[in-house]
Amino acid sequence: MDCVFFRRSSGYLVVRDAHNSSNVYWSEIQSETIDEYQCARDTLEGQGFSLKAVVIDGRPGVRKLFADLPVQMCHFHQKAIITRYLTRRPKLEAGKELREIVHVLCNTNERTFADAIDKWHEKWNEFLKERTVDSVTSRWHYTHKRLRSAYHSLRSNLPYLFTYQKYPKLNIPNTTNSLDGSFAHLKGLIQIHRGLKIDLKRKLVLSILQNKKKKK
Secondary structure, three states, X not given: OEEEEEEOOEEEEEEEEOOOOEEEEEEEEOOOOHHHHHHHHHHHHHOOOOOOOEEEOOOHHHHHHOOOOOEEEOHHHHHHHHHHHHOOOOOOHHHXXXXXXXXXXXXXXXXXXXXXXXXXXXXXXXXXXXEEEOOOOOOEEEOOHHHHHHHHHHHXXXXXXXXXXXXXXXXXXXXXXXXXXXXXXXXXXXHHOOOOOHHHHHHHHHHHHHHOEOOO
């Protein structure tokens, strides 16, 4: 499950069966909310679909919505989160080391990855606690806030990063790449036809999503 936006308040929530690359649900949305995901689940189950597992971008509220299912956090999205906090070329040595740990995310297991994070945190713990005091207000903040946020993201998402290894019979993908690829294709077409009116663009998107619909 994932969302794609073409403008700030114009997008789609799409659910895809990754095993046959077919879209089984899509809905036009203005924002990515828990209610939209709930609607998707209710609709699919109402149509007779049986959800075995879900791969998502890591939104905490969505994880709770599927607490009764194996939930896999997309590795691509996790790496993107770390890049957003650390950039592609971190200047701090601690940032460089953490980024190296994340670099092998797709080629490791939970125990090895967790050990690497723990060792990193033990090494840089005091560094992460450094504070900067405002000379005017005397208020303080953590000096390395973005580095701390990157670490906490990995720590909070860790229980969902290796779900695909715990349920081998389900053949759960470790990314939403099947959807992301189709989203890139959609955006490319919209860019090519950027002169179309909004209604025609909507019809173009829907026709592509429908062509990817699973045939019953």
